[in-house]
Amino acid sequence: MIASALVIGGGIAGMSAALVLSRLGVPVDLIDADPEWRTYGAGISVTGTSLRALDDLGMLDEVRARGNVASGIKGRSPDGSILFEVPPSPDAPPIQCSGGIMRSELHEILSLRVKASPVRVRLGLKVAGMDDQGDSVAVAFSDGTQGNYDLVVGADGIYSQTRNALFPDAPQAVFTGQGCWRAVAPRPEGMTGTEMFFGGQVKLGFNPVSSTHMYMFALENVPDNPRYAEHELVDRLKKLLNGFGSYVAQVRDGLGAHSLVNYRPLEWQLLADPWYKGRVVLIGDAAHATTPHMASGAGMAIEDALVLGRELAAHDGIEQALAAFMAHRFERARIVVENSVRIGTIEMTGGDQVEANRMLGGTLAALQQPY
Numbered sequence: 001m002i003a004s005a006l007v008i009g010g011g012i013a014g015m016s017a018a019l020v021l022s023r024l025g026v027p028v029d030l031i032d033a034d035p036e037w038r039t040y041g042a043g044i045s046v047t048g049t050s051l052r053a054l055d056d057l058g059m060l061d062e063v064r065a066r067g068n069v070a071s072g073i074k075g076r077s078p079d080g081s082i083l084f085e086v087p088p089s090p091d092a093p094p095i096q097c098s099g100g101i102m103r104s105e106l107h108e109i110l111s112l113r114v115k116a117s118p119v120r121v122r123l124g125l126k127v128a129g130m131d132d133q134g135d136s137v138a139v140a141f142s143d144g145t146q147g148n149y150d151l152v153v154g155a156d157g158i159y160s161q162t163r164n165a166l167f168p169d170a171p172q173a174v175f176t177g178q179g180c181w182r183a184v185a186p187r188p189e190g191m192t193g194t195e196m197f198f199g200g201q202v203k204l205g206f207n208p209v210s211s212t213h214m215y216m217f218a219l220e221n222v223p224d225n226p227r228y229a230e231h232e233l234v235d236r237l238k239k240l241l242n243g244f245g246s247y248v249a250q251v252r253d254g255l256g257a258h259s260l261v262n263y264r265p266l267e268w269q270l271l272a273d274p275w276y277k278g279r280v281v282l283i284g285d286a287a288h289a290t291t292p293h294m295a296s297g298a299g300m301a302i303e304d305a306l307v308l309g310r311e312l313a314a315h316d317g318i319e320q321a322l323a324a325f326m327a328h329r330f331e332r333a334r335i336v337v338e339n340s341v342r343i344g345t346i347e348m349t350g351g352d353q354v355e356a357n358r359m360l361g362g363t364l365a366a367l368q369q370p371y
């Protein structure tokens, strides 16, 4: 086993990795570039695979308490009429459920655990240089301090500087042609779980994030990749919601300057196998960033951390452990990223929705297999 680890990036992947390694008895340093260690104000959908991973990390009860976990889903057409309904099943195991939680809540659940663990957290810090010396990695930090580690885990997100340092020729994130709008609003009466509106120009979904609130996401086709000023967001989103039936008009009319509204162009990147070189390994969005079509980024990031810990515990040598880690992770990440991007392309080109549904169902079913 390793005697020390550095985790670069304190997002979902990095915090999970730090906790997993620390629980194995490894002294861990976790650094994050953000001095405030913040996340942004949006909800996040948690699929069955994400819930199982959170359960395996020991956090499912807190996610249930601070977010919303349910089973069942309603599919609606743009006018609000029900296309299909999978009723909730009270005894469904986590893998058969889905849910939503505010990113700030999930961040707090994870970061409080990290702070309560032996992990040493250092904020406002980046890596200035890394030298893999074979038997350890010498790291120079941006504040002039240095460290020496048996293992370095790069979990610094889609624009990972660790990835750039390790694999300078790796492709950068690619814009897909869609943008994602998210807003938080009071939960309409009767909404118990995920609801999706299919078939319009905009794909719209709702997910409760607490007993009182839900978050809404809307995918828009934006081939020219527009950028919006903060003050334009609410009005632009309201326009996109025009024409939808059921409770959507009520949600739209309730949006205002007070609302949390967020817009992100969708990007993806999938690093070729292997995601490691020597004693430095990449996990989470640093290795495989996907569009939200499967809402599986969080679960995949946590699974990466759990599998990394499992393989490090099972192998004496780092090389063997990282090779075993890759054997479990690459194909799983590949189908999520490639099929998510493909579904987005079908949406943008008005392609075969049956193929998109089959791909979504098939990928989510594959993800239900043990990781």
Ligand SMILES: Cc1cc2nc3c(=O)[nH]c(=O)nc-3n(C[C@H](O)[C@H](O)[C@H](O)COP(=O)(O)OP(=O)(O)OC[C@H]3O[C@@H](n4cnc5c(N)ncnc54)[C@H](O)[C@@H]3O)c2cc1C
Pocket: 008, 009, 010, 011, 012, 013, 014, 031, 032, 033, 034, 043, 044, 045, 046, 047, 050, 125, 126, 127, 155, 156, 157, 158, 160, 161, 162, 180, 264, 266, 267, 283, 284, 285, 286, 289, 290, 291, 292, 295, 296, 297, 298, 299, 301
């Ligand atoms: C629009 C959109 C909607 C999404 N919706 C969902 C969803 O509903 N469900 C879902 O499961 N997933 C969703 N995802 C994906 C999900 O957000 C990501 O997969 C997940 O957050 C990845 O976590 P991460 O820890 O790998 O990266 P990040 O969350 O990006 O964390 C990276 C961390 O590293 C830090 N950092 C960055 N650079 C450095 C550096 N050089 N040095 C030190 N620290 C650094 C950052 O401050 C940050 O804390 C969505 C993504 C997008 C873009």
